Amino acid sequence: MWSSENAKHNNKKKNKSGHGSSSRIVSSSSARSSPSSASSILSQTPRRRTMEEMWKDITLATLHQETPLAPLLETTHSHPQHHHHHQLQLHRPHPTASPSFRTMILQDFLSGPCSTVSPASAAAAEHITLPPSPPPLPPTALTLKSGLELRYPAGGGGGGGGASGGAGSGGGSLVVNAHSRSSSNSNESRVNGQANKNGHGGSFMPSYFSDAVISPPSPAGLFSFCSKKRMMPEGPVVDGDRRYKRMIKNRESAARSRARKQAYTNELELEVAHLLEENAKLKKQQEELRMAMADQLPNRNALQRSTSAPF
Amino acid sequence: MSRDPLVVGRVVGDVLDPFIRSASLRVLYNNREVTNGSELKPSAVVHEPRVEIPGRDMRTLYTLAMVDPDAPSPSNPTKREHLHWLVTDIPETTNSSFGNEIVPYESPRPTAGIHRFVFVLFRQEVRQTIYAPGWRQNFNTRDFAALYNLGPPVAAMYFNCQRENGCGGRRYHAVSGWT
Numbered sequence: 001m002w003s004s005e006n007a008k009h010n011n012k013k014k015n016k017s018g019h020g021s022s023s024r025i026v027s028s029s030s031a032r033s034s035p036s037s038a039s040s041i042l043s044q045t046p047r048r049r050t051m052e053e054m055w056k057d058i059t060l061a062t063l064h065q066e067t068p069l070a071p072l073l074e075t076t077h078s079h080p081q082h083h084h085h086h087q088l089q090l091h092r093p094h095p096t097a098s099p100s101f102r103t104m105i106l107q108d109f110l111s112g113p114c115s116t117v118s119p120a121s122a123a124a125a126e127h128i129t130l131p132p133s134p135p136p137l138p139p140t141a142l143t144l145k146s147g148l149e150l151r152y153p154a155g156g157g158g159g160g161g162g163a164s165g166g167a168g169s170g171g172g173s174l175v176v177n178a179h180s181r182s183s184s185n186s187n188e189s190r191v192n193g194q195a196n197k198n199g200h201g202g203s204f205m206p207s208y209f210s211d212a213v214i215s216p217p218s219p220a221g222l223f224s225f226c227s228k229k230r231m232m233p234e235g236p237v238v239d240g241d242r243r244y245k246r247m248i249k250n251r252e253s254a255a256r257s258r259a260r261k262q263a264y265t266n267e268l269e270l271e272v273a274h275l276l277e278e279n280a281k282l283k284k285q286q287e288e289l290r291m292a293m294a295d296q297l298p299n300r301n302a303l304q305r306s307t308s309a310p311f
Numbered sequence: 312m313s314r315d316p317l318v319v320g321r322v323v324g325d326v327l328d329p330f331i332r333s334a335s336l337r338v339l340y341n342n343r344e345v346t347n348g349s350e351l352k353p354s355a356v357v358h359e360p361r362v363e364i365p366g367r368d369m370r371t372l373y374t375l376a377m378v379d380p381d382a383p384s385p386s387n388p389t390k391r392e393h394l395h396w397l398v399t400d401i402p403e404t405t406n407s408s409f410g411n412e413i414v415p416y417e418s419p420r421p422t423a424g425i426h427r428f429v430f431v432l433f434r435q436e437v438r439q440t441i442y443a444p445g446w447r448q449n450f451n452t453r454d455f456a457a458l459y460n461l462g463p464p465v466a467a468m469y470f471n472c473q474r475e476n477g478c479g480g481r482r483y484h485a486v487s488g489w490t
Contacts, residue, residue: 249386252386256385256425259320259321262319263316263320263348264347268346271346
């Protein structure tokens with residue numbers, strides 16, 4: 001139970017940090033579901049190739065969003081080797097913009113190199129996934145992220161808390177406290193997470209993001225997040241499909257739950273109606289019987305004549 | 312009637328075809344009657360219930376089947392239906408202990424999700440020999456009724472059951488994800 005709650009924390013943290021990036025969510029789920037295949041796909045050469053493509057895409061995409069990051073991007077773009085991702089992560093030039101950028105980079109890095117999809121479609125998918133992050137998101141994303149990350153160690157953190165916690169705990173300690181205070185109960189953690197999101201301004205939370213929160217988490221995915229050695233076997237296209245299936249499954253589950261509730265309510269209503277009817281019938285029957293008894297019984301209170309003489 | 316709990320709860324659909332109830336059925340666990348569609352804990356349904364069939368004619372015989380259409384989980388019912396109990400030759404006005412237990416009662420132990428456990432009652436035309444299936448899973452009530460010429464069901468009811476300390480539905484498993 002505790003470990004599953006932990007996993008829930010991990011899940012929420014990962015999903016919140018990766019606002020709307022389907023590749024990230026799926027990367028965690030794919031890591032969870034097929035760790036063996038991830039390790040088997042591990043290879044140096046294809047990783048670099050697709051990674052360069054990915055870097056290009058990210059450069060193009062993020063240049064639309066946040067210009068302050070451009071210089072940083074130029075620098076990293078000139079060194080298209082994966083270990084420079086670490087550099088990028090550590091520098092954190094813009095506390096407001098970088099968390100989202102960093103997490104996107106990292107997640108996309110994790111998902112991109114292992115993508116078996118062609119670079120063109122991967123690029124297209126990158127474009128699709130990246131733009132949806134709205135500008136007001138980064139500041140709040142930072143606070144949420146740090147809140148989540150501090151919640152995770154509070155839950156009894158493992159290795160996953162380390163790297164992401166180190167990166168995100170820089171800012172918003174006050175916000176973090178608020179988060180940890182509000183989310184003492186692990187059962188309510190997800191609800192609180194949602195509430196926190198809404199509290200910060202529901203406008204920045206697109207609908208699919210809330211789906212993302214429910215998406216499969218993965219302690220294994222978090223490990224890859226930290227270690228940066230695990231490769232995600234599936235590309236963004238398959239990730240979106242998996243998310244869609246997840247959404248469908250959730251819908252079905254919700255429908256089942258509603259049906260269950262409605263069926264029980266209907267049964268109770270039927271029973272109530274039946275019992276009321278039976279009650280009325282029985283009462284009427286009892287009344288009739290009472291009347292019949294009263295008619296038949298002689299009235300012993302009245303005086304009666306009887307013989308008292310011995311003859 | 313679309314308000315029928317059996318229809319709303321998708322029992323009619325997943326397990327049975329629409330039918331007209333022509334008999335009554337009472338299921339009692341620990342001497343407590345189960346309301347259709349209610350929820351019971353696995354600890355409450357460990358032992359077989361007493362299934363009463365009120366009526367007038369002791370010559371009429373009934374067959375009772377208890378199935379779980381949500382095995383192993385409602386979102387992934389690959390083993391639909393799991394047969395938990397099969398009793399035949401139950402005389403009307405009596406209860407299941409007077410019948411012939413073909414498949415012994417298996418306690419419901421749902422691991423994932425909230426399962427429905429359905430009791431189906433068929434009227435037998437004659438005292439007939441019904442053979443137990445080779446295995447409990449992937450039982451098909453419709454096919455079973457067709458095989459033994461039992462006709463449409465005459466009564467049915469169901470209850471919900473989840474893990475003893477269940478939180479109500481989907482949980483995250485480290486290996487299999489959300490189920």
